[in-house]
Amino acid sequence: MILDMAALTHKGLVRDHNEDSLYFNVRDRVMIVCDGMGGHTGGHIASELAVQVVANALRNLKIKDWHNEDRVIETMKNAVFGANDHILSRARIDTSLFDMGTTIVALAFMDDRVITANVGDSRIYRIDSQGAIEQVSEDHSLVAERIRAGELDPNAPEAKMLSNILTRALGMDRVTVDISVEGLVSGDTYLLCSDGLSDLIQPHEMAHEVREHGDDLQAACVRLIDLANQRGGHDNITVALSRVS
Numbered sequence: 001m002i003l004d005m006a007a008l009t010h011k012g013l014v015r016d017h018n019e020d021s022l023y024f025n026v027r028d029r030v031m032i033v034c035d036g037m038g039g040h041t042g043g044h045i046a047s048e049l050a051v052q053v054v055a056n057a058l059r060n061l062k063i064k065d066w067h068n069e070d071r072v073i074e075t076m077k078n079a080v081f082g083a084n085d086h087i088l089s090r091a092r093i094d095t096s097l098f099d100m101g102t103t104i105v106a107l108a109f110m111d112d113r114v115i116t117a118n119v120g121d122s123r124i125y126r127i128d129s130q131g132a133i134e135q136v137s138e139d140h141s142l143v144a145e146r147i148r149a150g151e152l153d154p155n156a157p158e159a160k161m162l163s164n165i166l167t168r169a170l171g172m173d174r175v176t177v178d179i180s181v182e183g184l185v186s187g188d189t190y191l192l193c194s195d196g197l198s199d200l201i202q203p204h205e206m207a208h209e210v211r212e213h214g215d216d217l218q219a220a221c222v223r224l225i226d227l228a229n230q231r232g233g234h235d236n237i238t239v240a241l242s243r244v245s
Helices: 039-059 063-067 069-093 142-148 157-161 203-212 217-230
Strands: 003-010 020-025 030-037 104-109 113-119 123-127 133-135 178-183 189-193 237-244
Touching: 003 020, 003 030, 003 217, 020 039, 020 237, 030 039, 030 189, 030 237, 039 069, 039 104, 063 069, 069 104, 069 113, 069 178, 104 123, 104 189, 104 237, 123 203, 133 203, 189 203, 203 217, 217 237
Parallel strands: none
Antiparallel strands: 003 237, 020 030, 030 104, 104 113, 113 178, 123 133, 123 189, 189 237
């Protein structure tokens, strides 16, 4: 397996600060995107804590561990729970941070598969070599849950009004993390993003830009963020790409 990675984050055109955080490292086999909430200081602290805790846990896996699926899954899951504990502890110490939290999407690449983790409404997409795109993660938001239950039309005005209400996020007293295992296929590209991108760019547009830029994943990241800013850039924007060959 050969991995190529690129990522970029931008504060957008409306916010005066960036609460998103990211981490990616080919050698560590890890990619993480977090979208913080809770004000200028709180959101950034929560997302940074989540990135640091999860990245450190996966980075500390031994070479032999990367051949043990159960070990990688256990480490990923416990790291996310650990990140939640760190966020809650920090908020208890500093009452100005009491409402801080963050989403998280993360990938840990094994030799022939990838372990994914998701809490919140940041997203993981898989784009195949032909340009077909599929959302791997499931949004943990009130709107998404009501749409899945058939209780809400995604195009209804109410959907837009409720779009920022999350049902899961790190920083809550109880948290559940979605873990999945994906078989790796040569030519597949995984795209991680905060909702600053997915709210403004349709999945087929993401796939088009990634395919259009070929092997230049960094250029694809730049183009996607530019496109989101052209459409208003009303939130922080983060996009991260991993390609398997």
